[in-house]
Amino acid sequence: MSIYDLVIKNGFVCTASDFYPADIGICEGKITTIAGSIDSELSKEVIDAEGGVITPGGVDAHVHVEEPVKLMGDVIDTMSTVTRSAVAGGTTTVIAFASQDANLKGPKALSDSVGKTIESYEKETLYCDYGLHLILVKLEQETLNACGALDEQLCNLYKDQGVSSVKIFMTYPGLQMSDYSILNTMYATRKNGITTMVHAENGDIVKWMTDSLENQGLIEPYYHGVSRPTIVEGEATNRAIALSTMMNTPVLFVHVSSPEAVEAIRKAQTKGIKVFAETCPQYVVLSHEDTKCHHGDTDRFEGAKNICSPPLREDQVKECLWRAMDNGTFTIVSSDHCAYLYSSEHRGKHNAFDQGKGGKFRYIPNGMPGVCTRMPLGFDHGYLNKNISSLMKFVELHCTNPAKLYGCYPQKGALLPGSSDADILIWYPNKDERGRTKINNEMLHHSCDYTPYEGLEVKNWPRYTLVRGKIVFKEGRLISGHASGQYIKRKAISDPTDKWVNEWRPAYNLSK
Numbered sequence: 001m002s003i004y005d006l007v008i009k010n011g012f013v014c015t016a017s018d019f020y021p022a023d024i025g026i027c028e029g030k031i032t033t034i035a036g037s038i039d040s041e042l043s044k045e046v047i048d049a050e051g052g053v054i055t056p057g058g059v060d061a062h063v064h065v066e067e068p069v070k071l072m073g074d075v076i077d078t079m080s081t082v083t084r085s086a087v088a089g090g091t092t093t094v095i096a097f098a099s100q101d102a103n104l105k106g107p108k109a110l111s112d113s114v115g116k117t118i119e120s121y122e123k124e125t126l127y128c129d130y131g132l133h134l135i136l137v138k139l140e141q142e143t144l145n146a147c148g149a150l151d152e153q154l155c156n157l158y159k160d161q162g163v164s165s166v167k168i169f170m171t172y173p174g175l176q177m178s179d180y181s182i183l184n185t186m187y188a189t190r191k192n193g194i195t196t197m198v199h200a201e202n203g204d205i206v207k208w209m210t211d212s213l214e215n216q217g218l219i220e221p222y223y224h225g226v227s228r229p230t231i232v233e234g235e236a237t238n239r240a241i242a243l244s245t246m247m248n249t250p251v252l253f254v255h256v257s258s259p260e261a262v263e264a265i266r267k268a269q270t271k272g273i274k275v276f277a278e279t280c281p282q283y284v285v286l287s288h289e290d291t292k293c294h295h296g297d298t299d300r301f302e303g304a305k306n307i308c309s310p311p312l313r314e315d316q317v318k319e320c321l322w323r324a325m326d327n328g329t330f331t332i333v334s335s336d337h338c339a340y341l342y343s344s345e346h347r348g349k350h351n352a353f354d355q356g357k358g359g360k361f362r363y364i365p366n367g368m369p370g371v372c373t374r375m376p377l378g379f380d381h382g383y384l385n386k387n388i389s390s391l392m393k394f395v396e397l398h399c400t401n402p403a404k405l406y407g408c409y410p411q412k413g414a415l416l417p418g419s420s421d422a423d424i425l426i427w428y429p430n431k432d433e434r435g436r437t438k439i440n441n442e443m444l445h446h447s448c449d450y451t452p453y454e455g456l457e458v459k460n461w462p463r464y465t466l467v468r469g470k471i472v473f474k475e476g477r478l479i480s481g482h483a484s485g486q487y488i489k490r491k492a493i494s495d496p497t498d499k500w501v502n503e504w505r506p507a508y509n510l511s512k
Ligand SMILES: NC(=O)NCCC(=O)O
Pocket: 064, 071, 199, 255, 307, 308, 309, 310, 336, 338, 366, 367, 368
């Protein structure tokens, strides 16, 4: 008699806290047993892990797909292609973004914005589960009353759609929030226990630097990075920490790449302030040199492929970021997958040439693909190259912490019998030549026409990816018939707070 649908045998189970040899039993999409040995006879199907490591599936908490409100151009991936690419690289949950539809008004405006997005994704073939953050584009009014409206909108958003995080921007024309609006947002998020994700760059400095560089004729992709020195991120991070400290509400800094920002975050965390931080593989694997044109004079725009904000940094910065990953300053590693076509003359990165824009760096859509490469790069450049001190730390940063931070643990990001979905990766055995992989764009299964990591070799790659007990990727091949991704509602990680005077007594706050 079978009591399991699937048993994985002969592997080494690695979670955020443990590493040990064990078999895993799966039934109806859940992990039901982890034991020293499970009898194969008890299962309909058996996978032999051959001594390979078994980890939870990756949770990528920062992914952009085509959105009704465009950030800077047409992001090329749909939820279908982004989840397809995710599982091909070992990620089994993505948290993407739904944009606020600024035309909708009233208490259900945000909930309805997200509801419409989910409805459209339900029609697509999804390879793994997904959640949504909300991008807050514009508060209805820049007045104190605006936070009253936002409070109710967020309350409905969480109740109806299980969205427990919103993202705001301190830069980008049209999205940059004033400090007043940030306070309004944080006042509303704290009341609902919602986490505020902050893109921290000082948009005014960026504008001043961009205007000045343009005046000198310095318009090529490389100067995008010059327009955003690390202090740009440091200043905004310090300011947002001050605002969130005052509001006593959790804040998460997305795609952190600057030593000044790392220092501010570390200092705040040491004081016990609820500050979390994310970095991304591109900031530790690539560098600002990759934004120069690759092929000499034949294509002076090619560096545009690697334009993102914050920008890629100098080599010395990478050391600081690896250390912050390993010492706990960074809570999570996400991809910030945001893919624009390169070779199309009129779309994607070449939008920068539309309507006489002349290819100036200020018009290059920001972002690069990375959802498929995040896990293998973390395993190889992080763990195997000893930049991350243990495999457990790799799991914590790439799987468990993102699930905890965004309220979907232990369903996701863990291997807990009775609680966790059977979202599982089986890696090739250590030093097995079959795992050695030279990255090329075709194997990534996204819609983008390039990868920043073309030709880069990694020493391991997920051999099997399972989503809720079904194999969706095996030894380099997708198994599309098993694609059945679903929307997941998430929980808030902090309690709603609505205290007044005591929270804001400066002497009390400063002495902390
Ligand atoms: N990071 C980036 O350059 N593009 C994606 C949008 C964002 O997260 O800011």
